[in-house]
Amino acid sequence: MSLAGKRILVTAGPTREAIDPVRYISNHSSGKMGYALARAAREAGAEVHLITGPTTLTVPGGVKASSITTTAELARAVTECFGWCDGLIMAAAPADFRPLHDARTKIKRGTDALGLELEPTQDILKGLTKERRQGQVVVGFALETDNAEKNARRKLREKGLDMIVLNVPGEDSGFDTETNRVSLIRPRRKSVVLPVLHKDEVARRIIEQMAQMF
Numbered sequence: 198m199s200l201a202g203k204r205i206l207v208t209a210g211p212t213r214e215a216i217d218p219v220r221y222i223s224n225h226s227s228g229k230m231g232y233a234l235a236r237a238a239r240e241a242g243a244e245v246h247l248i249t250g251p252t253t254l255t256v257p258g259g260v261k262a263s264s265i266t267t268t269a270e271l272a273r274a275v276t277e278c279f280g281w282c283d284g285l286i287m288a289a290a291p292a293d294f295r296p297l298h299d300a301r302t303k304i305k306r307g308t309d310a311l312g313l314e315l316e317p318t319q320d321i322l323k324g325l326t327k328e329r330r331q332g333q334v335v336v337g338f339a340l341e342t343d344n345a346e347k348n349a350r351r352k353l354r355e356k357g358l359d360m361i362v363l364n365v366p367g368e369d370s371g372f373d374t375e376t377n378r379v380s381l382i383r384p385r386r387k388s389v390v391l392p393v394l395h396k397d398e399v400a401r402r403i404i405e406q407m408a409q410m411f
C-alpha cells in the first residue's frame with residue numbers, strides 16, 4: 198500500500214516541563230514507535246516531517262525533523278505544520294501536567310517536604326481535529342492500563358480521530374521496548390488486535406491501515 202504523494206506529519210518522544218533550571222517532569226517515552234512510523238511512512242513513499250521531543254534516536258534518512266522540549270512547544274509546532282499535511286500521526290507522549298511556577302533558580306534542598314503545584318497542559322489533538330480539512334487523516338495513540346478498549350474508544354470519539362492505536366504497557370510492550378502489542382481501533386469497525394511484533398513491523402501495519410483511509 199503506497200503513500201506516494203502524501204505529506205505525513207509524525208510526532209514522537211516525550212516532552213519535558215521544567216521545575217527549575219536543573220529539574221523537569223517527563224515520562225518514559227523513548228520515541229521508538231514514532232521514529233519507526235516516520236521511517237515506515239517514508240518507505241511507503243510519503244514526504245515526512247517528524248516533530249520530536251528529546252530522544253537518543255537518529256532521524257531516519259529522507260525525513261525532515263524539528264525538535265521541541267515542552268508540550269506547549271509541541272502544540273505550537275504541530276499547529277504550524279498541520280495545514281501542510283494530509284495525515285497526522287500523534288505518537289508523542291506529551292506531559293499532561295506542568296509546574297505552575299517555573300523556578301528561575303535551583304530549588305535548594307530543605308528539611309521540609311516540598312509541595313509542587315501542577316496545572317494541566319493543553320490537549321493538542323482535541324484542539325487540532327476541530328480545524329481539520331476534509332480528507333485529512335488523524336491517528337492518535339492511547340496508553341491505557343485498565344478498561345483499555347473502552348477508554349481507547351472514548352478517546353477516539355472525544356478527540357475526533359480516524360484511528361487510535363491502543364497500547365497496553367507490559368513486559369514486551371510499551372515504553373522503551375523493541376516490541377509492541379497494539380490494537381488498531383477505527384470508528385464503527387471491529388478492532389484489529391495485533392500480536393507482539395517489532396515496533397518496525399507495528400509501524401508498517403499502522404501505515405498500511407492509514408494508506409487505506411485516504
Ligand code: CTP
Nearest residue numbers: 287288289291293319320321322337338339340
Ligand atoms: N495527546 C495530546 N495532547 C496531550 C496529551 C496527549 O495531543 N496533552 C495525544 C497523544 O499524543 C496521543 C493521544 O493524545 O496520541 C492520547 O494520549 P494519552 O496520554 O493516552 O491520553 P490523554 O488524552 O493524555 O488522557 P489520559 O492521560 O487521561 O489517559
